[in-house]
Amino acid sequence: MHQPQRYIAHFDLDSFFVSVEVIKNPALQHRPVLVGGSSERGVVAACSYAARKFGIHSAMPMKRALQLCPHAIVLPGSYKDYTRFSNRVTDIIAHAAPAFQKASIDEFYIDLTGMDVFFNPLQWTIDLRQQIMAATGLPISFGLASTKLIAKIATDEAKPNGYLFVQPGKEIDFLAPLPIQKIPGVGKHTLPVLQQMGIHTIQDILQFTPQHLEQKLGKWGQTLHSIATGSYDMPLENSHETKSISTEQTFAANTTERVFLEQKLVQMTEKVAYELRQEGLFTACIAIKIRYADFTTTSKQATIPLTFCDDELIPVAQQLLQQLLKPHQPVRLLGVRLSALSKHGQVPDLFNQINTKANLYKAIDAVKNKYGTFALQKGRSV
Template identity: 60%
Template sequence: MSNPQRIIAHFDLDAFFVSVECLNDPSLKGKPLIVGGRERGVVAACSYEARKYGIHSAMPMKTALRLCSHATVVKGSRGEYSRYSRWVTEIIAAKAPLFEKASIDEFYLDLTGMDKYFNPYQWTIDLRQEIIDKTGLPISFGLAGNKMVAKIATDEAKPNGYLYIAFGREKEFLAPLKVNKIPGVGAHTYQSLRDLGIDTIEQVAAYPIELLEKVLGKYGGELWHKAHGIHHSEVVPYHEAKSISTESTFEEYVTDTDWLLAQLVGMTERVAYELRQDNKMAGCIAVKIRYPDFETTSRQTAIAYTFYDDELIPKAKDLFHKLYRKGQPVRLLGVRLSELTDEAVQTNLFSNVEKKTELYKAIDDVKNRFGSNSLTKATRRKDR
């Protein structure tokens, strides 16, 4: 018995950061809008109006403003992007039998087998409309027999549209498109192909696979299959890790606030370290306090996705101050990070995080070699 024909939908929120900014400030609609840091920053996102001037994401801000000096620049609301992303995720999770969250604004849905009961194309159209109606965000989708073709179809459907590529029509759909429309074909590979006289996907499909492998190695063979619309990557089920937490029960009851805060800093460092080891970011932090009579209180707050100690520690301290009954002895203290995700890539464009990430990587390497307590913040070196 043969496997059923796969049906994959790819959803992508259009100019996501820009769309959120325009929802929060409607006066920005229709303007050349750039999201990102000024001066030495880079463009995290830009509106379609800004793209007409040649501006694109990851471009240095100085270059972007040379291309369009009258563009409006906004710093970006990281917490808002996280909130809207979770909202869309919840809508999809409530309807889709199986889905993968590929990034903060991108989703794959596996609808294989649904055609026995209803029309998957109409179902996907209805889901898209529900997302638009509830969140106000524009979103595009592509529907096809595999992830790659669905993603390319979404790109062709943008902005705010949708496209269905019927089974057997993949090669026909792909043929006229530039070869760099295939995900993973970067500038270097594209130039190598152009040197061979290849510019379109149709030309790749017609090129002998052996010669492609000679130029591009193993990837040449993969590219040839992709040009024929063949792609077997599975939709990876989305399971958000529930939480990472740590807590300490003290042998003696403690009333020294400075000492408690020093313990809290250490705990937050430990859970943040675990988070980075798992290559995850947290969207929520909670602090728990238990008193000698076993009364336990906790408080949590949503945060912009992060795995940095210096962003998590102030949040933990703030929760502690809001929660702690001053002068009361404490029996137990705990920190929990939840709403874990690996959708970190885009949010990292908002600040100069490259050096910061390298610094944390170096610190974590030392901890991995010599133990997780080998490096600590100065505030933790406090004896009772």
């Protein structure tokens, strides 16, 4: 039986937080803008392309960013506005797409497999991009390819505010000349090992067998070989059917520091709980994800009574982390995911109850909405 040609579109809102701020204040256009915490310990959550010319990037300490560009404009950020714009884009995609996955607040995958018998997948994706830009004013780039990963890499090549189609059968030709850093997951830990092996571009990976790469890099080596051949693929989680809120962070250096990991866990749980409340939702399931230096990935989840409260989610997250952590195993990625989400109309509406905890969180979120997402943080997360 003939298998339909797989088509995956990857949409990414360019410098999303900054783009929203520019819509709110057009005078920021083409200026070096940084969104994030302005304190000594603050980090850059997003930066404009004008700021990137100074060597600034996301996750950089704000102090260092301002040394590179002292005249940069620092904004605290408004997650309420970002969520509102993201939801508008989501609604447009959900209305048009046969199947899609919302990978993050500013990133979407659309599965167009088999739809080429009805329409031209490239023209359909171009039209959808135009519709999003016309409705929101946001710049957005896309890549179209036969797999999620190649579509994502194509989007990065198309930025800013462009698109790129990797035609079926041309995957290896597209990937071959690209630097290995273009592969998501190749960072400070893996890059020196690959360079020492003489691997500088994606095509260089194919000089080695999967077994040789596995000897050097563990399971990640086999994955790299699969990526270089264009055959590596991941399933698309249909957001028409599933709903979750998640965040994850790949660390600049692998770490075994438990205090650091717990600090990051608290920050991330606060972040997803805040987003949960902004969408008027409750969660009944929290999951923790860990990826180790050898790219072994493990996760664990717990079912909990419906809640939107940080102080109820954080102890469960900490308990899951303790159960997952392997002694002396360096961690490269940590993630938190909330699922089994419910609208508050299905349970007692805590937002409207006159009780101390609900009012406390309303006050906290009001401060974050006014002064920025990073304005209030728990002491243990600083």
